[in-house]
Amino acid sequence: MARAAVLKFALTSLLWAAAVTGAIPVQAREGLLERPAAGEQATIRWAELPRQGRHTFELIRQGGPFPYEKDGSVFRNRERLLPEAPRGWWREYTVKTPGSRDRGARRIVCGGPPRQPDACYYTADHYASFRRIVENP
Secondary structure, three states, rough: OHHHHHHHHHHHHHHHHHHHHHOOEEEEOEEEOOOOOOOOOOOEEHHHHOOHHHHHHHHHOOOOOOOOOOOEEEOOOOOOOOOOOOOOOEEEEEEOOOOOOOOOEEEEEEEEOOOOOOEEEEOOOOOOEEEEEEOOO
């Protein structure tokens, strides 16, 4: 019995290490994520955002009103996954998650002026990863 547990642990560790280093693709809730090349930034086109994400993005551009009290609050970038910026630069907004009883894990984080942000990022996994939102020309 102990042998089976050790084998299971070893295989799980190997798969985890391969996923983290990019040796194998990682399946996410919203589809297969491709890792960007070194020095490149992952992006998502506005049209590829979930419907609720496009709605949140439009509310950001309009200056609200936002459905959640915490929308527009300062995002501190503790994970350091977004470009470095002065405190107060980044603000977070909730992207509604159908069927969720709370705010869910999806957010848009924007930096710059409130209605015309310099950059916005989408996260579907509560800040574990970000993709820069690219607007269609």
